[in-house]
Amino acid sequence: MTDSKQNVGDKPKVRFITIDGEDAGQRIDNFLLRTLKGVPKSMIYRLLRKGEIRVNKKRTKPEYKLATDDIIRVAPIRVSQENAPVSTQLNIVSSLEKQILFEDERLIVINKPSGMAVHGGSGLSFGLIEALRALRPDARMLELVHRLDRDTSGCLVVAKKRSALRNLHEQLRNKKVQKFYHALVKGRWSNKLTRVTEGLRKNDLKSGERVVIVDNINGKESETRYKVLQHYADCTLVRAFPVTGRTHQIRVHCQCKGHPIAGDPKYGHEDFDHELKSKGLKRLFLHAASIEFTHPLTEQRIKVEAPLEPSLEKVLKNLTKVSN
Structure with missing residues (x-):
């Protein structure tokens, strides 16, 4: 252009x-x-x-x-400058540079911090994509390939070229992208519970808050596959693979099976969350641990992994392991 x-x-x-x-x-x-x-x-x-x-x-x-x-x-139009530019001097912005897991001329994979929205809006002056654009002022384009909930951390892909964005969107539509999440959930997750296929529907509460509920009649078909990684006393670390990509899918599928994710403000269990807070948990324990896709240019399959942040590792160390 x-x-x-x-x-x-x-x-x-x-x-x-x-x-x-x-x-x-x-x-x-x-x-x-x-x-x-x-x-x-x-x-x-x-x-x-x-x-x-x-x-x-x-x-x-x-x-x-x-x-x-x-x-x-x-035609001649005056461009508004209402929004102040994102300052690269802010710690939350400058620290993103250290969270980049992979970068080349086509894309960036970053370990998104928990608590940071992927984009601004709804009262937020900026999100991760605006912060990245501030860090890369000469980048011709930077666009989100997919999204993560604000409280979820982990692998997030950003396209640096329009062709890469189109290619990756096509891979997402054709289910050629594999995203694996780690979640700490309440109770002992059965090794036999490997698939959850409850339909999901968005629902607006009277308060204006939007939640997702299980609805196998009017909801959208959804599937999440699970594997137990480690049993602990009163909780389990599981790996979740969302076959479909519905809003809050992993969180609601865990909740509906009686295993809400630790620290979940929407779908969590109050007593369980209180107990995990005493172990040092201060956020939702849901992390996009890895993502695998075909590189838009080289056509090679690549897998990028994002380590758990130290605070989550510390929580796991404070738990008592039990045999699987």
């Missing part, structure tokens, strides 16, 4: 953006939302509707898919 940009504070002027192979194939509305930083979504649709954004001198619709060498003309 080549772009005749304007500097902040300059008088707005016409911009011309030439599309290359990396940006071809995506809808123009999505492309403009990413490219025209600070411009509200409603304004982009209005500009498209009024013909103030054109492709190859012609009016276009929001769903138009860009092609290589398309020239987008954007």
Whole structure:
């Protein structure tokens, strides 16, 4: 992509953006939302509707898919600078550099810290993706390939090229990506319980909080496979492999089988969580321990592993192991 940009504070002027192979194939509305930083979504649709954004001198619709060498003309608009840039001096931002597990010209795999959302919004000024963009100001693009719950730590993949993003999304759709999680759950998980297939449905409570419930009639088909890693007194460390990717899937599947995950504020068990707090647990014990996929460029299968943070390792050391 080549772009005749304007500097902040300059008088707005016409911009011309030439599309290359990396940006071809995506809808123009999505492309403009990413490219025209600070411009509200409603304004982009209005500009498209009024013909103030054109492709190859012609009016276009929001769903138009860009092609290589398309020239987008954007009428003079003032880009909002409402959001302050993310400071790389913040400890939570600068420490992310040490959490990068793998990086090349196509993608980044990072060990996302617990408590950090993957993106800003809903009262959050920034999330992991905005922080990464601040750390990599010269990166042409950085986009989330998938997501993790805010309280979940572990492997998260970020694409550095549009082609890599498309490739990995296709692998996710075709179930070619394997993600394994480690979870500490209440009680003794049976070695025979290797699959949970309860349907899941999102449900809004009167308080406005959204939770996921088991619903085998109207819910979406879901499957999680489990393996016991270690039994402890009153709890079990399990490995979870989500075959499907529903919201809160592992957490709800554990809960519905009577084994809620330790430290889960939505689906947990109060007495169990209190006991684990005395062992040093201060967060949800759910960690994306590894991810395996085919590299978009080399076509080689790669597996990246994320170590447990020291606080979780310490909790496990404070537990009493029992035979499996």
